[in-house]
Amino acid sequence: MPGVPGGDALSNPRSERVRAVRALAGRSARLRSGTFLAEGPQAVREAVLEAARLRAGGGADAGAALVRCVYATDDGASRHRDVIGAALAAGVPVRRCTEEVLAAMADTLTPQGLLAVCALVSRPLPDALSPAPALVAVLSQVRDPGNAGTVLRAADAAGAGAVVLTRGSVDVHNPKCVRSTAGSLFHLGVVEDADPAAAVAALRAAGLVVLAADGGDPAALDLDDLLDDASAGRGPLAGPAAWVFGNEAHGLAEDERALADAVVRVPLHGRAESLNLATAAAVCLYASARGQRRRGAATAAAAGSSA
């Protein structure tokens, strides 16, 4: 069976190794080992593809430095040969294991025969801002792992280069958060435990305007008006921007709002009092993505008409 590794399958669900992998569902084991668990074909595929990218740019060991080991049942390996092939090509060790062993390692009920132990992805703020991305999401005191993961996924889709979580936010390596990112955790510069004031200063120094999203503030700028400005090539959505999103229940604290260059609200056309955090974030981040591209289009059109 090409692409499916041979060798003895790990078969003892009570072994030291299996228990060490299982323990990664907990924060203390993740911090101690510097690793976390990516479960299921989508997350493992994105991890392995990122490992291949790192290896292409950074030498033979760079892939395995990100993905320490892929564990696969025979069934998982034969259904996802592309993933196993990419892992082997990236220099990532692949270990066969029985269904029982995989179930004992996993946090999910159905990891579909594949999981990977990966190095923690968070990095220092200056790394994530070099080169400066045109779009960044900042999560301040966001507590729900599903919300945070869904924002990471939406940020990736909207073309953001980094996501910054301030001190007191959820651990992005929490299994539920990892699942909600659907692999996007491996695509973004992720910063954890950031100090809000220091993060805002660094973002501004990197040339980004800092926008606080706050649906509850009637004095906030209306996102639709800013999109109008951006189609004319001006305003905060026409250029690089960092969006700051607050806690699910309490929004942004006054001192966090005060740090921003502007406070912006998504217009509420119906009778809903607010949007869910991740849906609001998606609307804001896509507004910036659109505004930045419209400015590009406006600039191109102006260049064309003056030529």
Place this chain on the structure above:
Amino acid sequence: MPGVPGGDALSNPRSERVRAVRALAGRSARLRSGTFLAEGPQAVREAVLEAARLRAGGGADAGAALVRCVYATDDGASRHRDVIGAALAAGVPVRRCTEEVLAAMADTLTPQGLLAVCALVSRPLPDALSPAPALVAVLSQVRDPGNAGTVLRAADAAGAGAVVLTRGSVDVHNPKCVRSTAGSLFHLGVVEDADPAAAVAALRAAGLVVLAADGGDPAALDLDDLLDDASAGRGPLAGPAAWVFGNEAHGLAEDERALADAVVRVPLHGRAESLNLATAAAVCLYASARGQRRRGAATAAAAGSSA
């Protein structure tokens, strides 16, 4: 204590009444009784405000026809006097109960001292489309109650008038779905168990263009291009639209896509393969909301310049 009802508090968590309310967490009891449970101050407030609206339009009994009873602990009632006052003004019975009774009734761990038994909100499709709303969300085979509820909330925020769930979709009165709507369940015309072809035909007959959202289709129209068209006052985002969203895992079936007037994708600027259902829905619904308002602005501007 004004606004806080008197009378004996219900104190037996094993009583017939308490067990009947608790049973509403299950679908069969909801269908049998025609009622469901709204838990916590936000859901109960929106239920009661809708009851007041119905009473203002439809006579003394119309409020209590929607909200059959509000149950409140003394603490819940004194912290949310506005809700209790609005319930009493809408002709909705309010019953005191002990913390133990409320906990025994509730599906949530923390209903914060308030819950309401309400009549099921779903209605026949012709009712929900009369008068025809300018924006509708259709959920096809959506299975996760949290996803469905979050889409309802986003649809409400974007100004949609109705949400249609096709046969095989989640029950919107499921407690987790109700919570995720954050009260928006009471703001929208909700249709359940719809036949996809019949729903599309009715939406089209009501003057709406039917757009299937499908991120995985490279031949689909790009949402950004449609927004450009809409700023020029043309295309499907410039007028009334129904958006059809598919199952979380499998998207839309081929026959469902074929029913639509156009297939549209949200552009993926980064490396994410797709968006989460609710975030994609929010971006699409807000695009329609913006396109419809831009057309309004364009029309107003044209009228102004020709005057």
